[in-house]
Amino acid sequence: MYARPPVVILAAGRGERLCEGEKKPPKPLISVLGLTLLERVILSCKGAGIEEFFIVLGYREAEIELRFLEWGKKYKVSITTVKNQDWKNGNGTSALACSPFLSSAFLLVMCDHLFDPQVIAQLIAEGKDGEACYVVVDRRTEQVFDIEDATRVQVQDGRISAIGKGLEAYNAVDTGIFLCWPFLFDALRQAQLEGDGTLSGGIRRLAKQKRMKAVDLGEHLWLDVDTPKALKRARRLLMKRLVKTDEDGFISQWFNRPLSVRFSAQLVTHCPLEQVTPNMISLASFFLILLGAFLFVFGGYAVSLAAGILCQIGSITDGCDGEVARLTFRTSRFGAWLDTLFDRYGGAAIVTGVSYGFWRFHPTPWVWLGGIFALTGFLLASYTKKEYAIRYGEGFPNKGVWAKLIKRDLRIFMVLLGAILGYPYFFLLAIGAVSHLGIGRLFWQVYKGRQTVTR
Amino acid sequence: MYARPPVVILAAGRGERLCEGEKKPPKPLISVLGLTLLERVILSCKGAGIEEFFIVLGYREAEIELRFLEWGKKYKVSITTVKNQDWKNGNGTSALACSPFLSSAFLLVMCDHLFDPQVIAQLIAEGKDGEACYVVVDRRTEQVFDIEDATRVQVQDGRISAIGKGLEAYNAVDTGIFLCWPFLFDALRQAQLEGDGTLSGGIRRLAKQKRMKAVDLGEHLWLDVDTPKALKRARRLLMKRLVKTDEDGFISQWFNRPLSVRFSAQLVTHCPLEQVTPNMISLASFFLILLGAFLFVFGGYAVSLAAGILCQIGSITDGCDGEVARLTFRTSRFGAWLDTLFDRYGGAAIVTGVSYGFWRFHPTPWVWLGGIFALTGFLLASYTKKEYAIRYGEGFPNKGVWAKLIKRDLRIFMVLLGAILGYPYFFLLAIGAVSHLGIGRLFWQVYKGRQTVTR
Numbered sequence: 001m002y003a004r005p006p007v008v009i010l011a012a013g014r015g016e017r018l019c020e021g022e023k024k025p026p027k028p029l030i031s032v033l034g035l036t037l038l039e040r041v042i043l044s045c046k047g048a049g050i051e052e053f054f055i056v057l058g059y060r061e062a063e064i065e066l067r068f069l070e071w072g073k074k075y076k077v078s079i080t081t082v083k084n085q086d087w088k089n090g091n092g093t094s095a096l097a098c099s100p101f102l103s104s105a106f107l108l109v110m111c112d113h114l115f116d117p118q119v120i121a122q123l124i125a126e127g128k129d130g131e132a133c134y135v136v137v138d139r140r141t142e143q144v145f146d147i148e149d150a151t152r153v154q155v156q157d158g159r160i161s162a163i164g165k166g167l168e169a170y171n172a173v174d175t176g177i178f179l180c181w182p183f184l185f186d187a188l189r190q191a192q193l194e195g196d197g198t199l200s201g202g203i204r205r206l207a208k209q210k211r212m213k214a215v216d217l218g219e220h221l222w223l224d225v226d227t228p229k230a231l232k233r234a235r236r237l238l239m240k241r242l243v244k245t246d247e248d249g250f251i252s253q254w255f256n257r258p259l260s261v262r263f264s265a266q267l268v269t270h271c272p273l274e275q276v277t278p279n280m281i282s283l284a285s286f287f288l289i290l291l292g293a294f295l296f297v298f299g300g301y302a303v304s305l306a307a308g309i310l311c312q313i314g315s316i317t318d319g320c321d322g323e324v325a326r327l328t329f330r331t332s333r334f335g336a337w338l339d340t341l342f343d344r345y346g347g348a349a350i351v352t353g354v355s356y357g358f359w360r361f362h363p364t365p366w367v368w369l370g371g372i373f374a375l376t377g378f379l380l381a382s383y384t385k386k387e388y389a390i391r392y393g394e395g396f397p398n399k400g401v402w403a404k405l406i407k408r409d410l411r412i413f414m415v416l417l418g419a420i421l422g423y424p425y426f427f428l429l430a431i432g433a434v435s436h437l438g439i440g441r442l443f444w445q446v447y448k449g450r451q452t453v454t455r
Numbered sequence: 456m457y458a459r460p461p462v463v464i465l466a467a468g469r470g471e472r473l474c475e476g477e478k479k480p481p482k483p484l485i486s487v488l489g490l491t492l493l494e495r496v497i498l499s500c501k502g503a504g505i506e507e508f509f510i511v512l513g514y515r516e517a518e519i520e521l522r523f524l525e526w527g528k529k530y531k532v533s534i535t536t537v538k539n540q541d542w543k544n545g546n547g548t549s550a551l552a553c554s555p556f557l558s559s560a561f562l563l564v565m566c567d568h569l570f571d572p573q574v575i576a577q578l579i580a581e582g583k584d585g586e587a588c589y590v591v592v593d594r595r596t597e598q599v600f601d602i603e604d605a606t607r608v609q610v611q612d613g614r615i616s617a618i619g620k621g622l623e624a625y626n627a628v629d630t631g632i633f634l635c636w637p638f639l640f641d642a643l644r645q646a647q648l649e650g651d652g653t654l655s656g657g658i659r660r661l662a663k664q665k666r667m668k669a670v671d672l673g674e675h676l677w678l679d680v681d682t683p684k685a686l687k688r689a690r691r692l693l694m695k696r697l698v699k700t701d702e703d704g705f706i707s708q709w710f711n712r713p714l715s716v717r718f719s720a721q722l723v724t725h726c727p728l729e730q731v732t733p734n735m736i737s738l739a740s741f742f743l744i745l746l747g748a749f750l751f752v753f754g755g756y757a758v759s760l761a762a763g764i765l766c767q768i769g770s771i772t773d774g775c776d777g778e779v780a781r782l783t784f785r786t787s788r789f790g791a792w793l794d795t796l797f798d799r800y801g802g803a804a805i806v807t808g809v810s811y812g813f814w815r816f817h818p819t820p821w822v823w824l825g826g827i828f829a830l831t832g833f834l835l836a837s838y839t840k841k842e843y844a845i846r847y848g849e850g851f852p853n854k855g856v857w858a859k860l861i862k863r864d865l866r867i868f869m870v871l872l873g874a875i876l877g878y879p880y881f882f883l884l885a886i887g888a889v890s891h892l893g894i895g896r897l898f899w900q901v902y903k904g905r906q907t908v909t910r
């Protein structure tokens with residue numbers, strides 16, 4: 001039970017800085033990359049295993065509540081609406097409105113603060129005792145966007161000693177992510193009696209009682225989406241996180257990924273998510289590759305060039321499945337597994353097409369032997385890394401030039417380059433040879449490392 | 456320190472039931488499958504992380520000690536000889552001879568009791584406190600070999616309440632594997648004063664003081680190698696353990712493995728171990744496959760048959776690397792990794808050879824396309840399982856007919872069968888098709904499983 005406390009989401013405020021006028025949707029329903037802010041908060045919590053939500057509504061409540069039925073079903077979570085008539089008197093009143101529902105630990109988050117599921121997991125793990133409430137704080141104060149508007153805190157010995165927007169002496173920033181116990185409500189009531197209806201007011205009183213502790217955010221991401229500028233920044237940062245600097249090969253990092261991220265962003269922004277599933281994107285990119293591979297069979301400069309371009313487009317869009325999945329909380333092991341298989345079959349198709357095309361003009365068995373040579377190199381370069389991961393219980397260190405030379409993005413790009421220069425088959429052979437050398441190099445590297453470890 | 460206590464090995468006795476006469480080597484130096492009994496005991500302990508040994512010698516001590524220098528270097532362990540002039544008065548005196556060297560926890564084992572490294576690891580894990588000594592007991596009393604001669608124990612509430620060879624009421628058997636603290640020596644001295652020089656005498660006194668606890672052996676293997684008959688049995692059981700019923704495919708289980716185990720046993724018994732390393736065997740089996748693959752190129756019934764047989768021999772000996780490694784405590788992640796790569800390259804070579812051979816008599820590109828089809832199936836069947844293991848954090852359940860249909864042993868056997876019937880290429884295509892179907896089937900199975908889990 002405690003490992004999955006319910007979550008209270010405060011979504012009653014007006015958020016006038018982000019959405020002026022009635023024409024725009026209310027703040028919790030503003031979309032970033034295909035999902036509303038409120039959905040992103042729900043799904044981040046769900047990513048940490050949480051399934052029970054109390055959402056406090058006030059301003060334009062009817063519009064917002066309308067969506068809960070759909071979300072509850074789609075995301076398999078339980079959502080309870082808590083209406084706060086008193087929302088204009090500060091967000092403390094919204095938290096207080098949930099008190100009848102909560103008798104044990106609960107999480108408290110804002111509808112306009114985005115964060116990683118790991119933040120919630122960490123908060124739950126660290127905030128074990130029931131003697132204090134916990135707030136996640138960001139110590140990277142210099143990097144905080146819009147520090148003028150941020151709620152500043154002073155942390156001493158793991159406790160919050162002061163909190164407030166205008167605080168002069170501060171060493172961290174309140175991320176608006178809390179783990180609370182029902183005694184928070186007493187503090188809120190007391191603050192209200194003294195004329196302060198804000199959540200910070202209640203927190204300040206807990207801090208005075210030394211019942212407010214801090215949990216460090218570390219390097220995780222959180223974003224306060226308060227203004228149109230912050231919204232744009234959120235979009236940019238969410239996209240930026242899709243780039244996997246560690247894992248991506250040369251071509252992927254500098255060419256494929258920048259394009260695929262933009263394409264993914266457009267996809268999730270403009271298409272209904274149900275219609276663009278990650279697995280469908282995997283499949284579409286696979287078919288592009290198959291089509292390109294088939295075109296290679298006909299040979300000739302123009303057709304080969306078109307084939308190479310198709311394959312490269314397939315290689316670019318191949319990044320989109322994972323990106324769309326991560327942007328919309330739809331990653332799955334099955335999807336990742338399926339995608340790698342498509343990648344390998346696609347590689348086999350390209351080798352076959354290019355070899356066949358070349359053989360038609362140079363009908364000697366050596367052409368086929370070369371094709372088999374390249375294909376074996378491609379498939380075994382991938383295979384060897386997987387085997388390493390299994391035997392050694394850790395991914396193969398994807399660093400250094402050689403690790404990047406035996407990646408798929410480069411293989412496909414080399415075939416395109418070959419098509420541009422008129423020699424796709426020879427470029428295929430060359431990159432096949434590089435793959436075999438890369439495999440040998442991997443083994444040599446591990447063999448050497450093994451010696452130094454055991455001696 | 457405590458996680459790796461030193462080990463005392465009692466090797467002072469005469470062991471006359473196993474080695475009568477001076478012509479035979481003394482008991483600790485009797486070999487089973489390439490290693491002496493004493494080496495097996497040392498290596499089992501080393502497998503549990505232990506590096507410090509006190510070996511008590513008495514009967515024919517000079518002969519035995521002569522080997523320690525070599526073993527210490529070869530196995531990277533520290534061996535201290537403890538000489539017990541008094542060995543004829545019972546094995547308790549041998550244990551007592553170590554008392555000057557030991558001031559904290561230590562393990563105590565017999566030179567003629569073989570066991571798995573896991574037994575030691577379990578004993579160390581369970582025997583945490585310093586208030587009692589621990590003995591590993593085997594509760595499968597009905598299965599114990601030579602129960603007449605075994606040291607019987609009565610276990611009550613986790614403690615030894617009685618111990619002795621002739622015990623009438625007993626519910627377990629002493630395996631001769633102990634975790635002790637120096638107070639054992641007091642008990643041994645007391646027993647000796649009362650005229651009992653055996654280890655059991657000391658243990659009996661500890662049991663009376665309720666300071667002797669039992670750790671359950673569970674399903675692990677231990678063997679008391681006391682007589683020529685027990686020696687034969689040890690050899691048989693060590694060989695039997697090489698069969699991996701769960702992992703082996705059809706052909707491997709019923710044909711390859713029985714042959715390879717016998718061959719491995721001969722290898723380790725008759726060849727110096729330094730000259731037969733597991734990696735060398737991997738390499739030799741790989742070359743047999745390469746040679747077979749090359750022979751297929753020439754085509755013709757007789758040559759193809761020879762080629763198929765060579766490949767099958769390669770497939771059989773391919774089991775020997777792991778078997779020899781396990782029999783002689785030389786398993787390594789690197790070796791396992793290298794072996795799988797050889798397997799895949801060998802598969803590619805066979806496909807190439809068979810396709811080339813068929814193409815020479817039927818020169819159409821379809822032959823090569825078929826070859827690429829089969830090769831892709833072979834390599835991706837293996838690849839898919841590895842990817843599954845990585846994504847799902849567990850090996851693919853290797854059960855059911857389909858899992859066994861896409862294993863290497865069957866592929867190579869099918870090529871041999873094809874060669875026998877005169878159609879190696881078509882059998883290659885068939886088993887290639889089975890591989891692709893098997894991949895599809897794996898995905899379908901997981902996809903279905905996924906649905907039931909999430910819904």
